[in-house]
Amino acid sequence: MAAASRRYSSAFLWIVLMVFGLKEACSQPLRSVHIRSVSENHELMQDDGKSLLLQSLELPTRESCRLHEELCPLVDQLEQYFRNSLVGRSLVIRKVDAYARNRYGLPLLQLEELDGRWVQQHLLEQGLARLRGGEQMTADETVMLRKAEKSARQAGRGIWGTEFGAVKSADDPGKLWPFLNSFQLVEGTLQKAAYRGDWLYLNFGSDWREDFTVAIHHNDLSAQDWSQLIDDLWRRRKLSVEGRYTVRVRGVLSLWNGPVIVVAHPKEIELSDVP
Incomplete structure (x- = not known):
């Protein structure tokens, strides 16, 4: 009986030390x-x-x-x-x-x-x-x-x-050329999407060879959770005229055919109802 009591006392003491030890550790300043x-x-x-x-x-x-x-x-x-x-x-x-x-x-x-x-x-x-x-x-x-x-x-x-940092319009891709190879925010009307090979392309114009495009590699589509963005875009499409809606994208502006931003994470794309 005495041995059991000592075991219970030891267990209780261990719990107390753990609780107060954790509390003290949590009170320490962050690194x-x-x-x-x-x-x-x-x-x-x-x-x-x-x-x-x-x-x-x-x-x-x-x-x-x-x-x-x-x-x-x-x-x-x-x-x-x-x-x-x-x-x-x-x-x-x-x-x-x-x-x-x-x-x-x-x-x-x-x-x-x-x-x-x-x-x-x-x-x-x-x-x-x-x-x-x-x-x-x-x-x-x-x-x-x-x-x-x-x-x-x-x-x-x-x-x-500044002209450099202001949000750019996707409507005039020619005005994007001076800012190639720099980080930019581009905003425009998303008109259609197409999957070709390993890439998903979001097109902001009728001619993908010249207009602004967002490109997402299938590896990034698999690695990240895009469900919330897709749900938001789908709801927007149902509510918008002709199934079109405005999107803001951020990243390095490159040139493939027309200007393009390669996106690797859903947080690089946002709906831009509110300025």
Whole structure:
């Protein structure tokens, strides 16, 4: 009986230690990084020499400034923010995702300043960045960051007040040519879709050889969950005149036949009822 009592007491003690241990662990501050410097391409260099990037953002760089002079004041403002708010400071990592890396293997992180200001949200609100598409953002993060970007876009702040950064119309593909090989947002009337070979093509005009097109590879259609976007598009089609509806897409503008953006994630496509 005494042995059983000791076993129960030990078990109870173990549970208590586990509960309070977990509570203490949860009360510990989130992991942080200390930024030593920021490169011309906006790589954040840590004290240990390792680099990281701000996840989900497309930032104007010195290289884009040399090609598009109107971006230079924005790059100056962005670099000043980095110097004043990030360099020489510790930043809190909002979440740790070992799989969030760019094609060169650099970690992509969501960061907060020590006062709680979310770096990505702040840069989007100021018009100093545009939101990329996927990169493992949660649904809540997507909503919050799109809202921040929208406020700057509607006010014409920062990059949204430039010809380079403004949302482009798919109606005149010739006007897209000066912005080839750059990240852009293009908006237009989706007229039809076609599956050819390994690609799904969303056509924004009657002549796919010249008009703007969105291309999605079948591997990306299989790897991602497109169900919500497809449902939204289907409802829109039933409610729209002649089965047509307006869509906004974001990504690197390339040239195949006409201008094209290759999309790899459903978050890179959005319905644009609301500006």
